[in-house]
Amino acid sequence: xxxxxxxxxxxxxxxxxxxxxxxxxxxxxxxxxxxxxxxxxxxxxxxxxxxxxxxxxxxxxxxxxxxxxxxxxxxxxxxxxxxxxxxxxxxxxxxxxxxxxxxxxxxxxxxxxxxxxxxxxxxxxxxxxxxxxxxxxxxxxxxxxxxxxxxxxxxx
Numbered sequence: 001x002x003x004x005x006x007x008x009x010x011x012x013x014x015x016x017x018x019x020x021x022x023x024x025x026x027x028x029x030x031x032x033x034x035x036x037x038x039x040x041x042x043x044x045x046x047x048x049x050x051x052x053x054x055x056x057x058x059x060x061x062x063x064x065x066x067x068x069x070x071x072x073x074x075x076x077x078x079x080x081x082x083x084x085x086x087x088x089x090x091x092x093x094x095x096x097x098x099x100x101x102x103x104x105x106x107x108x109x110x111x112x113x114x115x116x117x118x119x120x121x122x123x124x125x126x127x128x129x130x131x132x133x134x135x136x137x138x139x140x141x142x143x144x145x146x147x148x149x150x151x152x153x154x155x156x
């Protein structure tokens with residue numbers, strides 16, 4: 001039995017402690033915005049926020065995150081309003097296929113929470129996700145736009 005707080009809600013789950021968080025999110029809670037990519041923590045498609053840190057959920061065990069605040073892509077927008085990162089992603093037409101984008105958005109959101117005005121070095125260090133479509137230039141531009149939106153627009 002595991003007790004997890006995901007997107008602000010408590011969940012009592014009858015799962016093995018070593019089960020990857022990704023499968024709890026997708027299979028147990030039907031939070032399918034978090035994607036499966038490589039299963040080895042390399043690509044970042046499964047990135048979620050755990051206590052404000054971008055974390056690869058495919059290699060994170062359920063037992064290691066009990067008592068933490070887990071946030072998924074489903075919690076970023078409120079009602080009909082996108083958050084700053086999502087808005088910037090739309091403005092800069094970042095996605096091509098879009099499969100990796102939830103992980104990128106979660107990593108970018110975590111970065112901006114910790115570093116509101118990231119340098120190129122900060123971005124390179126924090127966003128280690130892989131995009132097969134190669135939208136890295138648009139991602140960088142969108143991340144900079146998101147920082148502007150958060151600074152000037154008071155968005156989350």
